[in-house]
Amino acid sequence: MSEVLSFSESEARFLETYLPIEKKDASKLPFVTLTFATSLDSSLALAPGVRTQLSGAQSKAMTHYLRSRHDAILIGVGTAIADDPGLNCRIDGVGGYGSDGLDGQPRPIIIDPSARWTFNEQSRIFTFAKEGRGRAPYIFTTNSSPPAESVELLQKYGGKYIPLKVDPTDVEHRRLDWKALLERLWQEGHHSVMVEGGASIINSLLEPQNQALIDSVIITIAPRWLGQGGVVVSPKRRTDQSGAVIPASLLQQVRWHQLGEDVVLCGTISP
Ligand SMILES: NC(=O)c1ccc[n+]([C@@H]2O[C@H](COP(=O)([O-])OP(=O)(O)OC[C@H]3O[C@@H](n4cnc5c(N)ncnc54)[C@H](O)[C@@H]3O)[C@@H](O)[C@H]2O)c1
Numbered sequence: 001m002s003e004v005l006s007f008s009e010s011e012a013r014f015l016e017t018y019l020p021i022e023k024k025d026a027s028k029l030p031f032v033t034l035t036f037a038t039s040l041d042s043s044l045a046l047a048p049g050v051r052t053q054l055s056g057a058q059s060k061a062m063t064h065y066l067r068s069r070h071d072a073i074l075i076g077v078g079t080a081i082a083d084d085p086g087l088n089c090r091i092d093g094v095g096g097y098g099s100d101g102l103d104g105q106p107r108p109i110i111i112d113p114s115a116r117w118t119f120n121e122q123s124r125i126f127t128f129a130k131e132g133r134g135r136a137p138y139i140f141t142t143n144s145s146p147p148a149e150s151v152e153l154l155q156k157y158g159g160k161y162i163p164l165k166v167d168p169t170d171v172e173h174r175r176l177d178w179k180a181l182l183e184r185l186w187q188e189g190h191h192s193v194m195v196e197g198g199a200s201i202i203n204s205l206l207e208p209q210n211q212a213l214i215d216s217v218i219i220t221i222a223p224r225w226l227g228q229g230g231v232v233v234s235p236k237r238r239t240d241q242s243g244a245v246i247p248a249s250l251l252q253q254v255r256w257h258q259l260g261e262d263v264v265l266c267g268t269i270s271p
């Protein structure tokens, strides 16, 4: 069997107030957790397209625990291409890892506006789906005719393409409409989603008009600098009414917790 991770309920206690709750409002939007691993210079990877392990063993297990606590896990196509990710939960006891069925396995969601991600049965995500250790992805795209063999493979394992709604004020750049996307996830029965990256997805979600959609932030900080040329999280600047530059975003209800050599920062976005 491939790797099996463990993360106990007692280790997870510090996360509890940041984990998804069923929302009481009528928004019909999933609970959104923004989560990623970063270096000290805010890099997610050494260079675009380069898979870079930042999390240590314990914080990696924490990320997989978080996956088990969400209905869906979302990445951009840049990450799908760079990482060939599994996007399943490999925690002991979760569906496919000690128990039957797919309980605790999140639905992978991939944002791929032009359907440029090519995949086959050997792609890791399908390997896990085939073995009953993960789900096939839902791919959001504006491409109305993705390759037939991709459509077929998705169908075979219970995945699909879903039309991606773009921001009506910026159709030219095919900027996704986050609210419409989240509404669609809710309609699909996904009431919590963990946004894992990469950098351009995170920077987009942190734009002023989108950040109110984020319910919780859980960031792993690894004790190293990756250096210039990395894939950096640094959202657009904001200005106040007078035109002065102000911080792009602030966290409140902040908590720091050490896991191995990494530190995990939890918080909520300040309105
Ligand atoms: N350290 C971590 O936690 C972590 C997490 C995820 C990815 N990564 C790394 O990050 C790198 C990938 O990051 P990236 O920024 O290049 O790619 P990405 O995964 O953010 O995907 C970028 C693509 O997503 C789409 N996209 C993003 N924002 C959009 C928007 N607002 N509207 C419409 N489409 C949008 C576009 O097609 C864009 O090309 C990889 O090297 C990967 O290994 C690291």
Ligand SMILES: Nc1nc(=O)c(N)c(NC[C@H](O)[C@H](O)[C@H](O)COP(=O)(O)O)[nH]1
Residues within 6 Å of the ligand: 036, 037, 051, 052, 053, 054, 055, 059, 060, 063, 075, 079, 083, 084, 085, 086, 087, 088, 124, 196, 197, 220
């Ligand atoms: N928490 C975290 N620490 C890291 O050091 C790192 N590189 C990622 N990256 C997130 C990204 O979404 C990757 O694609 C998946 O971590 C790969 O997922 P799998 O393990 O294959 O399921 N995430």
